[in-house]
Structure formats: C-alpha cells, structure tokens
Amino acid sequence: MDNPQPVSLPVLTVCNQLIHYYWMQTLTNNRSFELMLVFSDYERHKWAYEIQIVDLLEMFQVFAADSSALTSARLEWNEKRQDYVVAPHGKLEALRD
Numbered sequence: 431m432d433n434p435q436p437v438s439l440p441v442l443t444v445c446n447q448l449i450h451y452y453w454m455q456t457l458t459n460n461r462s463f464e465l466m467l468v469f470s471d472y473e474r475h476k477w478a479y480e481i482q483i484v485d486l487l488e489m490f491q492v493f494a495a496d497s498s499a500l501t502s503a504r505l506e507w508n509e510k511r512q513d514y515v516v517a518p519h520g521k522l523e524a525l526r527d
Contacts, residue, residue, distance in 0.1 A: 434480065439479065441489060444481065444486070444489065446470055447468045447469065447470050447473075448468065450470040450471055450472065451468050452469055452470055452471040453467075453468065453469055453474065453478075454467070454468045455467045455468075463483050464482070464483055465482050465483055466480070466481050466483065467480050503516050504516075
C-alpha cells in the first residue's frame with residue numbers, strides 16, 4: 431500500500447474479492463462513502479485492491495439494467511439429479527433432464 435498501482439480488474443475478479451473477502455475496510459470523507467480496500471482469502475498475501483465506490487456502483491448499474499436479468503424464478507425437485515432445478519418462469523422444461 432506504500433506504492434499503489436492502477437489496475438483494471440475483470441468483473442469476475444471484483445465479484446470474487448467482494449464475495450470471498452478476507453479483509454475489507456471502507457473509507458469515508460465526512461459522511462460520504464468513497465472507497466473500499468479489500469482482498470480475498472486467496473489473494474491476501476498478494477494484493478489489496480482499492481475500489482472507488484462510484485466505480486463499483488457503475489458496475490452494479492450495468493447488471494441492474496441488463497435486459498437479461500432474472501426477475502423471477504421457480505424451484506422444482508428433479509428426481510434424476512436429486513436436487514432442485516432453478517429456472518426463470520416458462521423455461522423449466524429445458525432444464526428437467
């Protein structure tokens with residue numbers, strides 16, 4: 431953290447850092463949530479990422495605006511798989527086998 435270097439992270443890497451974080455610290459300016467420092471369990475000895483909240487919100491907005499986003503789903507027990515099948519309404523039949 432003494433010598434930060436800019437890097438562009440793929441979306442999956444950002445998600446991995448947030449989901450599997452080992453350490454996360456948020457920083458504010460007055461009452462404004464501005465950035466977070468985070469690293470995952472897997473990368474805890476390599477990198478700490480500084481993520482600007484404005485950039486994180488922009489990334490979330492892309493997914494929120496995605497027309498393919500799942501808006502509803504249903505669960506049905508699949509005897510062959512011995513597990514539940516999750517599918518959008520109207521598309522369950524394709525996932526039964």
